[in-house]
Amino acid sequence: MEITRIVGGRRLCGDVVVGGSKNACLPMLAASLLTCEECVIHNVPALSDVVTMIAILRELGVSVNRIGEHSVKIHARNASFVVPEIYMQKMRASVCLMGALIGRTGKAIVPIPGGCVIGCRPIDLHIKGFRALGCRTVRRRDFFVMDGSRLHAEKITLSGERGSTVTGTINVIMAAIKAPGESVIEGAAVEPEVSDFCGYLSAMGAKISGVGTSTLKVTGGIALHGCEYTVIGDRIEAGTFVCAGLITGGDVRIFGLERGLLDPFLVGLRRIGARVSQDDDGKITVQSGGQLSYADIVTGPHPGFPTDLQAQFCALQTQSCGESTIVEGVYPSRFMYAAELGKMGAAIRVENASARVSGPCALRGACLRATDLRSSAALYLAGLCASGETFVYDAHHIDRGYENLEMKLRAIGANIRRV
């Protein structure tokens, strides 16, 4: 079992560089199946999810080679269309292989994605999009069997009860690339990762207009070619370091994130009195000083407050003055970490899809269990400002989305180590 030991109470000061975006990079790796030519992707973060995606591609017969630490060369000369079951349980992002395989081979046999601890994660909108494009999709026991041999362009609406779907939009774009004619995707997700993904496909020769808006037009039937592409920085990793600076009363500069990507989060932080800014060159500066205050926030699809920073923000609000209300608008049950923070003395009440956090609260070190990626980040943050020692069990979750987090935190003064 992976355990992280944190001795809290140190101010974090210094410079940090974030890696490439996990949620942009994973579908790009899958999309490399769309061409028989070689693709080179740079700024690929060294994460366990990336290792899993590469393992799946290799199982499908794709050649994947690492060039240096953060670049990957992918050559899908051949590709099988059957995804082995174990991977779908390991990583939700493997759902992107559905669209990639339909777009490449016209068929796919893909296991039903496993349950997820952050709550219900349906794929009905993905299936709706595939079917609209003429892909016959049948559920057989634990698999989806998909036949996209007669795809056609179509107008598709992807918005659901909780907004659009990030991986669903990505999936439908990949299938639409194989469907001759112009497909229109309305209610498309506008997350920066979707735009970056479209940038990758455009570099492969795809014709996609409306990128960054909720209406995308995809011209299908064009053969894609190899390309070289650099993934954007990870806004969630950057936001986590912003919280690390603030929660420890430190001064941190964060490099590697394009300007504007973190704005919805930075706006929320300024509302609690945090001094955070981003320069034209992307550098984020965090300067502590003064008591932070409460805020009422609601997470939502971009450009809303990002759900992937909700847990970290909640940890921060344990140190702010007053009662904050955090409403989770994307995954209503994404509060599993709250009980763990409670063991440290945090005052958090969870009701339905919201949490009320009262602060400031002196946290004390405790033995905690991480349940998922972003929860782990919240527990680390709490440990960094708590008195005494904190042990985070099942710390392997952090490796799914943060490259060398302990090392990066140590470099700015934290006393943290995987034991």
Ligand code: EPU
């Ligand atoms: N939804 C449906 N039907 C669908 C698909 C989604 O109702 O067919 C609902 C979901 O239940 C949820 C909302 O729509 O309430 C958004 O889900 P979405 O499909 O956008 O999520 P996702 O594509 O599965 C990606 C990220 C998540 C991130 C969400 C929201 C990847 C690999 N994952 O998931 O990242 O939280 O978008 O921004 O891109 C993380 O990095 O920790 C993480 C969970």
